Amino acid sequence: AQTVTQSQPEMSVQEAETVTLSCTYDTSESDYYLFWYKQPPSRQMILVIRQEAYKQQNATENRFSVNFQKAAKSFSLKISDSQLGDAAMYFCCVGSGTYKYIFGTGTRLKVLA
Amino acid sequence: EAQVTQNPRYLITVTGKKLTVTCSQNMNHEYMSWYRQDPGLGLRQIYYSMNVEVTDKGDVPEGYKVSRKEKRNFPLILESPSPNQTSLYFCASSSLGVAYNEQFFGPGTRLTVL
Secondary structure (H helix, E strand, O other): OOEEEOOOOEEEEEOOOOEEEOOEEEOOOOOEEEEEEEEOOOOOOEEEEEEEOOOOOOOEEOOEEEEEEOOOOEEEEEEOOOOHHHOEEEEEEEEEOOOEEEEOOOEEEEEEO | OOOEEEEOOEEEEOOOOOEEEEEEEOOOOOEEEEEEEEOOOEEEEEEEEEEOOEEEEOOOOOOOEEOOOOOOEOOEEEOOOOHHHOEEEEEEEEOEOOOEOOOEEOOOEEEEEO
16 A cells, blocks of 8 residues: 655744755555645645656756655655745645555645744 | 636535535546545545546545546535535546646535534
8 A cells, every 4th residue: 555654744934944844655666656736725736846756866846846765765845945925735645556646644834934 | 727626615514415516627638536635634535537437446435426427527426425524625637648747626625514
């Protein structure tokens, strides 16, 4: 069975600082994809970043980057130059097999002005 | 505008009264999926569909039914709702290819079963 673990229920960061959200996963599949989704107070789910497991290079999207450690099954999200609009729930997600997706329990990020 | 729509957005009902939550997408996506979101549990996949007339169970299918008769629609049916199905429900869609593409989510349906 696949599992996704987000061990930090809540985190805080000062505006303009950097924060890292952790995610570990377990899957028996050899081919899988990893995602970070953001859920602001509006409840809308928004894709932040996507990583193919077969790629060694870490994905980046502007201020968002990942640290993908395949052997350790770790997929952390780094947010640089944090902004007030980054405050949200962040969900780590693994997609594999016949298009089944497993989400973590989420990390609530607070950004302090 | 490319979007996934869900109706209703809010619903309060009573135990045992059949209900349907509709989901529609206008992006010609093959893949559609239903999730429920509960505090402390994240999102859990209920059912998914890779094409018309092709559906499969996710992790928490008990108490739910789905159908995919048209590519754009993927309704979620609760034939006899119970209080433990009180939750926030999301529909999502994506294109299918050699890679797992981004899922586009609907705005969510807040369901309360009394």
